[in-house]
Amino acid sequence: MPHLLRSLLFLALLPTLALAQTPKVKLGVDLLRESNFAALTNKRIGLIVNPASVAGDLTPTVDVLRAAPNVQLVALFGPEHGVYGDVYAGDKVPDMVDPRTGIPIFSLYGKTKKPTPEMLKGIDALVFDLQDLGARSYTYVSTLRDVIAGCAENNVELIILDRPNPLGGNRIEGGPVAPGFESHVSYIPTPYLHGMTMGELAMLLRDTYSPTFQKLTVVKMAGWKRDMTWNDTGLQWVPTSPHIPSADTVPAYVATGILGELGVLSNGVGYTLPFQIVGAPFLSADALADALNTHYASPAHAYAKSPATRPTDVPTSPAFPDPGPSKPAGLYFQPIRFRPFYATFEKTPCQGVQLRIDPKTPENLTEINFRLLQTLNAPHLLALAPKRHNMFDKVTGSPQARELLQQNADLTPLFNQWRTYSESFRTSRQKYLLY
16 A cells, blocks of 8 residues: 555544543543442432533443433433533523433523422432533532532432543642632632542532531542543543633633633634634734743733734833743743634734643643733723623632732732642642542
């Protein structure tokens, strides 16, 4: 066979070969299946799922339980984005009957976020199988807290099918949630990145909010280690929500998701690289990339387009007393030109940078949001979005970072406080670790 033909055949077979590889990690649903569903035998089950709820061979968990002997799947429950993942972020998810299986679907992101007695009627156990990102603002962890509360109040068993934290089990970053800033995007008592699996979080949340609840079971994974990021697991990534299409999106979500809440810079949502871009019509891609790759908290005025081409509201920044901290290892800013299809700057030509992130090496992903705002003249950008300050603060966990950014003040003391809190949490969470 000619060399070129062999090469083309190999490339064509790559997706099949990838699927044929045995993952290094067995998920909770895989171990449940291997146990012949011992934890579910002769029970009527409600299942909390979305499209990423699959076994290691990509069989949907819904189908795994429908085929299980002596198990009756009687209801499905949908978190934000719904059971099929087709509801836009923040939109209410309706109750409905599943057109594929005929099973009723109850919404946990509509009139209520907590399972009600009516929803749980006739159910012996809820099975929770949602893939998390490792970030406090990703609402599936808030759904977990509400599900624990609903099960505790109604004396219904809860079984967690555990899954990897795609950022690994050691990355802990960010500050606490300040009193008065609790919301569905900051609803659990952890740093912004908690470094825990859903099963581990379930035990922490049970002890914190429902300490008398004794009907919690975690079906552990096999083969997962705390230093593993997603690509180490050998598992296929299935989008966990519409704007998390790949495992590469996960560290980017952490680095730009908070920044994007202001709506004054595009973070790629609405383009083909959600969360992996920071850009705007008034920026110069090449100048910004060059500056960020040297010192990523420098004055902003050098990165805007020339006065002849920029709009009158282009941010300019006073000179900082020093060029700012050096860029962390494992982080690279690549210049990019793009035109969002929807969302911020819809159909408008933009320039900016694409973040290339090694999920293992950057010292702190969460702080990138604030360093980028600092670079691009945060006082000006925040002044453009006063109605978004409350949401920005809720996702951050407090107003402190925003207030410092508005003053063009040094963020380092706050970041040091966050790091102290994160290390304290690293110690306090120890009793809940399963791996």
